[in-house]
Amino acid sequence: MNLEDEFAQYRGELVAHCYRMLGSLHDAEDAVQEAYLRAWRGFAEFEQRSSVRTWLYRIATRVCLNALQHSSRRMVPSALGAPGTDPNDLEAQALETSWLEPFPDLLMSTDPALVVGTRQSLRLAMVAALQHLPPRQRAVLILRDVLAWQASEVADLLETTTAAVNSSLQRARAELAKLAPTEEEYSEPDEPVRRALLDRFAKAFESADLVALEGLLTQDTRWEMPPTPTWFNGREDVLRLLAVKLTPGEGLRSMVETSANGQPAFGLYIRGRDGAFHAHSIKVLTVTKAGISAVLAFHRADLFPSFGLPLVRFPQV
Incomplete structure (x- = not known):
């Protein structure tokens, strides 16, 4: 395998790693691009004391830590204050806020050894919780608990001591325990029940059937x-x-199923005056055995291409 192919095989998992660090797919892709440029330029100095994969992770982590020095953490609305009660009194869109972004599952690694850990560590609630950690703590927790690096390896990357890494990991785990979802919240219904629930949700949303939606949402x-x-x-x-x-x-909305962050999702299209359906939002669902416990609707049409979805869909004749 030549060097270019070897670099390419790690791209998906590196994007996922940078996404955990940065909370943004676009920032993660930029970070991986920068990491690859640094790797190409510095390969002559690579002494092969570690694998190419580990070396790339080291570079990518440093790129992310540098980026986090110049940016604010990614937010979700529920982290900003109390919930609203009046749907006719919504705050204006805060376009200057750095919002969390979804991660398309089609970019996830297909390596079976990475899939289980990847799915859980990429769930939206988990990534949102990670954003509350200081950048170096975030890096320590991801490298130790997601990638299973040794404390000495993390200490070498961060140019600190093993004791400092262990202390940072302990603090990060304690903070995450207060913010991250519990194991019970990760528990989804069996596939036939899950499939039926998603189908019913899509149909009810498309037709604005509030009675059906009431039966699908948790209290x-x-x-x-x-x-x-x-x-x-x-x-x-x-x-x-x-x-x-x-x-x-009927016929005003169209829901196209996709998946994000290891969770079911839909691309919502709204029918325009031209008769075509136009990209509106990516809705990521948290599904539990009791029903749909959360919907994070990203109102950004520019996210659709990352999910392999067109910006415009035409009704089938």
Whole structure:
């Protein structure tokens, strides 16, 4: 295998690693591109004291830490304040805020040895929780608990001591325990039940069937819509929001299934005056055995190409 092919085989997992660090797919792709440029330029000095994969992770982590010196952490609306109650009184879109972005599953590694750890560590709630950690703590936790690096390896990368790494890891784990989802929240229903729930959700959303949606949402469900800071908590308030925002009628909306962060997702298209369906938002669902417990709706049409979805879809004749 030549060097170019060897570099290429790690691209997907490096993008995922940088995404955990940065909370943004676009920033992660930029970071990996910068890491590869540095690797090409510095390969003559690579002494092969580690594998090429480990060496690339070291470079990419340093690129991310450097980027985090000049940026604010990625946010979700629920981290900014209390939920709203009036769907007719939404705050204006906060385009200057650095919002968390979804990660398309089609970019995930296909290596079976990486899939299980990748899925859990890339779930939206987990990545949102990671953003609360200081950058170096974030790097320590990801390298130790996701990539299973030795403390001495992390210490060498961060130019610190093993004791300092272990102390940082302990603090990071304690903070994450307060913020990250529990194992129970990760528990999804069996596939036939999950499949039926998603099909019913898509159909109910397309037709603005609030009665059907009520039966699919959990009592404590949460609905967020970055870049709009206002978010809603609890089935009653979420349904009140949907009653205002979903115009009743068939053929006005189209939901295309996809997946993000190891979770089910839909690309929502809205029918325009030209008769075509135009990209509107990527909705990432948290599905539990009790129903849909959260929807994070990213109102950004520019995300669609990353999911392999077109910006415009035409009705089938």
